[in-house]
Amino acid sequence: MKVSKKANLVLFLVFIFIASIFLIPFVWMALSSLKPEADIMGHPERFFPRRITIENYRSLLVQIPFFKFLLNSVIFTGTVTVSSLLLDSLAGYAFAKLKFKGSNILFIIVLITMMIPFQITMIPIYLLLNEMKILNTYIGLILPRLTNAFGIYFMRQSFLSVPNELIDAGRIDGLSEEGIFFKVMLPVVASSLMSLGIFHFMYNWNDFLWPMLMTNTTSMQTLPVGLALFQGEHVSQHGPIFCGAVLSILPILIMYLFAQKSFIKGIALSGIKG
Numbered sequence: 001m002k003v004s005k006k007a008n009l010v011l012f013l014v015f016i017f018i019a020s021i022f023l024i025p026f027v028w029m030a031l032s033s034l035k036p037e038a039d040i041m042g043h044p045e046r047f048f049p050r051r052i053t054i055e056n057y058r059s060l061l062v063q064i065p066f067f068k069f070l071l072n073s074v075i076f077t078g079t080v081t082v083s084s085l086l087l088d089s090l091a092g093y094a095f096a097k098l099k100f101k102g103s104n105i106l107f108i109i110v111l112i113t114m115m116i117p118f119q120i121t122m123i124p125i126y127l128l129l130n131e132m133k134i135l136n137t138y139i140g141l142i143l144p145r146l147t148n149a150f151g152i153y154f155m156r157q158s159f160l161s162v163p164n165e166l167i168d169a170g171r172i173d174g175l176s177e178e179g180i181f182f183k184v185m186l187p188v189v190a191s192s193l194m195s196l197g198i199f200h201f202m203y204n205w206n207d208f209l210w211p212m213l214m215t216n217t218t219s220m221q222t223l224p225v226g227l228a229l230f231q232g233e234h235v236s237q238h239g240p241i242f243c244g245a246v247l248s249i250l251p252i253l254i255m256y257l258f259a260q261k262s263f264i265k266g267i268a269l270s271g272i273k274g
Helices: 002-032 037-041 055-063 066-097 103-113 118-131 138-145 149-160 164-172 177-188 190-206 209-214 223-233 238-270
Strands: none
Touching: 002 238, 037 238, 055 066, 055 238, 066 103, 066 138, 066 149, 066 177, 066 190, 066 223, 066 238, 103 149, 118 138, 118 209, 138 209, 149 190, 164 177, 177 190, 190 223, 190 238, 209 223, 223 238
């Protein structure tokens, strides 16, 4: 028992050390956002600020329409995440539990689309959206991202782990197929939905290339695009750049902190059955 406790303690300390290595750059970035410009570029470099200031945050909010970028990111990321969860789960349920002709072929086609790089499809998609006259609009940003192959595969794996007896019990109780899906199946795979939601949110919140291609005015740019353009124009102003980076990762950090248990459980559930 004593050996086990010592081993657990050593393992705990090792994990703390590894976590610290990953956390130090983020802590340094957050502290640097509170430093005067002279302290950021001064020698010798200081990890902790000698004087705390919020002037960098004021400068950032004055120089760029930060809240407009934030609103665009929230609308884009929120809509895509919600729609993807619904459509991915519907498709995943169909592939996992409903038997229909050609289902295996269709699922293979879905998997094949995961192997096609975005760089190959982005020009055809751009031309198509241009023909539809929806470039530089929320619809143009959101429509091609309503669902994706990874989400369908992820939810299919989760539904495969649910016993078919639950579906049979729902039918005996008189539930329709829609009722079985929404009232029986979705609550069972709620953890997987939460995990997939975090994946979608993080991916779309941090996405730079897609919003940059589909928007051409400041009023439609998302936070990553707006901050990147700000960084290019104000490369010598390190403080505001650090502030923008801190503010951009806060929503992801908060979301993960509140949903980390469901995230881990959902990942485990989706891998139970291959």
